[in-house]
Amino acid sequence: MSRNDRSSGKNNRPSGSRGSKTSGGKQSGRQGGGTMKKSHARGNAPIKPKMEKSPLSNTEGIRLNKYIANSGVCSRRDADMYIAAGNVTVNGKSITEMGYRVKLEDDVRFDGRRLNPEKPExxxxxxxxxxxxxxxxxxxxxxxxxxxxxxxxxxxxxxxxxxxxxxxxxxxxxxxxxxxxxxxxKNGIRQIYHVTLNKNLSKEDLENISNGVYLEGSKVIITNVSFIDDRPHNEIGIELKSIKEHIVTRIFKSLGYEVESLDRVVFGGLTKxxxxxxxxxxxxxxxxxxxxxx
Known part of the structure; x- marks a missing residue:
């Protein structure tokens, strides 16, 4: 073998080539009498740094970059860069180790935001x-x-x-x-309800609701309230942004009405x-x- 051949093969030893070690620790010679080929594309490639072994076993949990990619933040390749940059924490500890594995119950955060390893639905x-x-x-x-x-x-x-x-x-x-x-x-969510009452709503109470109703000392702002066209006056349309529980039922009950049917037809811009x-x-x-x- 020429000097150049030995030099180029130093960092690119194929399996079974000169320089591999036997179980006894000694170097074996070339096998089969073949000559070693030069590496053209990867002859000057840098040696990859040795990765530290994850504290979790190889079969426990999933790789951190896959966990991040599954959450929809970025690709696995980009996740590796963010991990190396210190953007990711696991259970409050910054992790920069490639190949680190996590469990589904671990608290994994990207720039402080907790991630969900499932695809968002x-x-x-x-x-x-x-x-x-x-x-x-x-x-x-x-x-x-x-x-x-x-x-x-x-x-x-x-x-x-x-x-x-x-x-x-x-x-x-x-x-x-x-x-x-x-x-x-911060500002509530737009919601519209189709309400059916146990009796007709008076025009006076319709106006009272329109002006806002006080419940437990707090005023509930009503964006809009009206009778539904071509329907009996016990069927009402009401729009508000409050997310308090039973808020619509409580509004009408405070004025002496019982809600027989409640249908949310708009939620935050979503419709039926x-x-x-x-x-x-x-x-x-x-x-x-x-x-x-x-």
Whole structure:
């Protein structure tokens, strides 16, 4: 072998070539009497640094870059760069090690924001009456999760609540950041309800509601309230931004009316268009962006 051959092969030893070690620790000679080929494309490639072994075993958890990519933040390749730059923490500790593995229950954060390793999902359901939103308080009672399980296997949760007998729009997501934002919006969320009362609403009470109703010493601002065209005066349309529980029922009860039917027809710009009762659909990318701007 020429001097040049030995030089170029120093950092590019193929399997079974000169320089490999036997189990006894001694170097074996060339096998089969063949000559070593020069490496053209990778002859000058830098030696990759040795990676430190993750404290988790190779079979435990998933690689951190895959976890980040699954959350939708960026690609796995970009995730490696962010990890190396110190943008990622696991359980409060900055991690810069390539190949680090994490468990699903670990607290993984990117620039301080906690990540979800599942692909974000956003599902809008037109809830029927008779389905509980949370829990199963009555034996044999049904929950909205039965309806959602037909369209997703991800662990999604409802944003806000609707009573058992209430109908209408209900949003589900596994995006904890958005869910938290919608649960405590700075300026509230636009909602429109179709309400059926146990008796006709007087024009005087309609005006009282329009001016705002005080509940527990706090004024509830009503954006709009009106009779529904060509319907009896016990059917009302009401728009507001409050996210307090049972707020619509409490408004009418404070004036001596009982709500017999409650249907949320608009939620944060989302409508029931082309969404029949009991059916659900995934939000469009633009709808998700719009919700994030509320």
């Amino acid at each position: 956003y599902i809008l359901l037109n809830k029927p009456a008779g389905f509980f939103v949370t829990g199963n308080p009555d034996k044999g009672g049904r929950t909205v999760m039965e309806l959602i399980s037909k369209v997703t296997t991800s662990k999604v949760s409802p944003v806000g609540k609707l009573d058992n007998q209430a109908k209408g729009l209900l949003l589900f997501t596994n995006d904890g950041t958005l869910a938290k934002k919608l649960a405590k919006p 268009k082309d969404l029949s009762r009991g059916r659900s659909r995934n939000l469009t990318e633009q709808e998700v962006i719009n919700l994030g701007m509320l």
